[in-house]
Amino acid sequence: MNQYDEIVVGAGSAGAVIAARLSRESDRTVLLLEAGPDYAAIDQLPEDLRDPWISLVAHDWGYSATATPGHQFPYPRGKVTGGSSAVNNAAATRGLPQDFARWVELGNPRWSFAEVLPYYRKLEHDADCGGDFHGHSGPVWIERPRRLQPVSRAFIDAACAIGCAEVADLNHPAAIGAGPVPHNIRGGIRLSTALAYLTPARPRRNLTVRARCLINRVLIENGRAVGVEADTGAGAERFMGARITLCAGAVGTPPILMRSGIGPRAVLERLSIPLVRDAPGVGANLIDHPVIMVVARGKSGVEHDPAVFWEVTLRGNAGGSARPHEMMFPLLSAYGDRILRDYFGAPGYPVIALCPALQQPRSRGTVTIASADPRQPPVIDLNLFSHPDDIRLVSEGMHIARSLLLRPELSAYVDRIAAPEDAIFSAPQNMAAFLRANCYTGYHPVATCKMGPDSDPNAVVDQYGRVRGVSRLRIADASIMPNIVSAPTNLTCIMIGERAADWMLREDD
Ligand SMILES: Cc1cc2nc3c(=O)[nH]c(=O)nc-3n(C[C@H](O)[C@H](O)[C@H](O)COP(=O)(O)OP(=O)(O)OC[C@H]3O[C@@H](n4cnc5c(N)ncnc54)[C@H](O)[C@@H]3O)c2cc1C
Structure with a gap:
């Protein structure tokens, strides 16, 4: 049968969330199409999909992105059921109320924090935190470290010493400060949406x-x-659906x-693709979090579990910003041989890295195509630091990271700063050049088909996710996030998957 009620691409x-939720109605046929492979049972999962710290190769699309003119870097995206949730680092953190206030300002009133909170609750089973803000019966298991590694504890103490708060629950809507990272990891295994949502849905005959x-x-x-038209390996195949x-x-x-x-008329005309609708916002407005590391040589002989890599973070302000949630500073502590080899090229000593990550960048990039052939990679231009505020804030974040690593609370763990060298910190122009040549991102691309009101010519979908025209x-x-x-x-x-599925179950368009 090639005719379905719902086709999810x-x-x-x-x-995976949408397919699982829609197929709960047994008279609704749902087809979920995925370019990568599928592992139907947890005991079939290859090691790179189980361990959240294995750097991915096997289930990656193999793309690269331009960060700044002349600086390209690998840009991983998951290619497997579970998608990027199957290959990511499993940090399970929510957006903040101020983020969703901005979505509403941009013309999307159904995405206020009050509107999205029930769906953040619905998706989770938070093992540690209760109260009005958490759920305890959702598919995604979320937990925090039971006992922090000594270096992680010392980092929180260092952050408190410069005036930050210690927070037990980084998913509390008012959480600004340093604390343990919530992770969707259980028993050491990353819980992708393939595991959390598809596994229980697989026995349904209508999925x-x-x-x-x-x-x-x-x-x-x-x-x-x-x-939709698909390449299934045996040539082009068509799947027909009442809704795509x-x-x-x-x-x-x-x-x-x-x-x-x-899409944009000029792109389609250049590639001789017949125009259905001129939509300049398709592929425009690309946003990602710029990230860079201050790397310290760690002291040997301290207590540290070699399997632990990232367990604490600081959500705080870079100087000069009125917005307290402007920066995040994840602390990476690498003591295990495999993690040191994969992430730092086996330097021969433990590494403690603090990574300023700009959370509300002003720069915007693009995703486009250079060919109509689906096997050709997209062209990803992040255009980082095209807005001057971004380079100023990340530069300030580098100085904050360096001074935090050199605080007395961390002196039992940090031997010295290994990179970047002192000269980079000594002059703003050196820092700017360093950032432009070395910055990468959190691999968090969003907003390339953003939602918005009719009055926004770059809005590709309305706030319910319906494609205009x-x-x-x-x-x-x-892609539909407006920011x-x-x-x-x-x-x-x-x-977003939970919210969309809820609308789709109630509405027929
Ligand atoms: C290495 C890495 C680390 C990350 N770490 C974290 C983290 O710790 N915490 C966090 O919150 N976020 C993290 N992220 C980001 C997060 O995983 C993504 O924001 C999120 O998974 C994106 O969800 P999505 O549904 O938009 O797309 P995806 O999850 O990427 O799903 C898209 C799916 O569509 C498939 N697909 C694409 N094109 C086609 C096509 N033409 N035909 C058929 N199928 C297609 C893909 O194979 C994929 O399965 C990380 C991402 C990466 C890559």
Whole structure:
């Protein structure tokens, strides 16, 4: 059978959620299409999908991105059921109320914090924190470290010594300060949406999961989406659906739309793709969190579990900003041989790295295509630091990170700063050049098909995720965020999946 009620493209953080939630109605047929492989049972999972600290190769699309002119870096995206939630570092952090206030200001009143909180609660089973802000019966298990490693404890003490608060629950809406990172890890295994949502849904006869299907384009007839065309390895195949939902992520969804004739007119004309709708916002407005490390040589002979890499973070302010949630400073502590080899090239000593990460960057980039062939990679230009505030704030974050690492509370663990060298810190122009040449990101791309009101010419979807100008076509993934949240993005993408599924179950468009 090639005709379904619902076709969901991309089995990632949002897509797996939508397929699982929609298929709870047994008379609704749901087809979930994924370009990568599928592992139907937890005991089939390869090691790189179990361990959140294995740097991925096997289940990656293999893209690279331009950070700044002349500086490219690998830009991982998960290619497997579970999507990027199956390959990420499993930090389970929510956006803040001020983030969603901004979404409302941008013309999306259904995304206030009060509107999204029930969905953040619905998705989680928080093992540690109770109260009005948490859920305890959702599919995603979230826990914090039971007992901190000594260096992590010392970092929190150092942050408190410079005036930050210690916070037990970084997912509390008022949490600004240093504390343990909530992770969606249980028994050492990263809980992707494939495990958390698809595993219990798989026995349903009305849910079909098709792996290794590369979607080329959406089939559109008379302004209505009627199906998708896929490369299944045995040639092009068509799947017909009463409703199509794209969940291919902020990098994957814009190319599918462009190949379907929905995108900036100039791009489609250059590639001879017949125009269905001129949509300049498709692939525009790309936002990601710029991240860079201050790396310290750690002292040997201290107590540290070699399997622990990231267990504390500081959400705080870089000097000069009125916004307290402007920066995050994750602390990475690498003592195990494999982690040191994978992340730091086996330096021969333990590494303690503090990573200023700008949470509300002003710079905007693009995702586009250079070919109509779906096997060709998209062109990802992050355009980091094109807004002068961003380089100023990250520079300030570098100085804060360095001074934190050199605080007396950490002196039992930090031997000396290994990189960048002192000369980079001594002159603003040296720091700016260093950041432009070395900065990367948290791999949190969003907003490339942003939601917004009719009055916004760059809004690709309305606030319910419905694609403007084409009926029966929705988007639900990181691409529809109108602005980035002040946190790693996975939990927010799952929340988007939950929110969209709820609307889709109640509405028929
Ligand atoms: C290495 C890494 C580390 C990260 N660490 C964290 C972290 O610790 N915490 C956090 O909160 N966030 C983290 N993130 C970000 C987070 O994982 C993403 O924001 C989130 O998973 C995006 O969800 P999504 O549903 O938009 O897309 P994805 O989860 O990427 O899903 C998209 C899916 O669509 C499929 N797809 C794409 N194109 C096609 C096509 N043409 N045909 C068929 N299928 C297609 C993909 O294979 C994929 O399965 C990390 C990301 C990466 C890559």
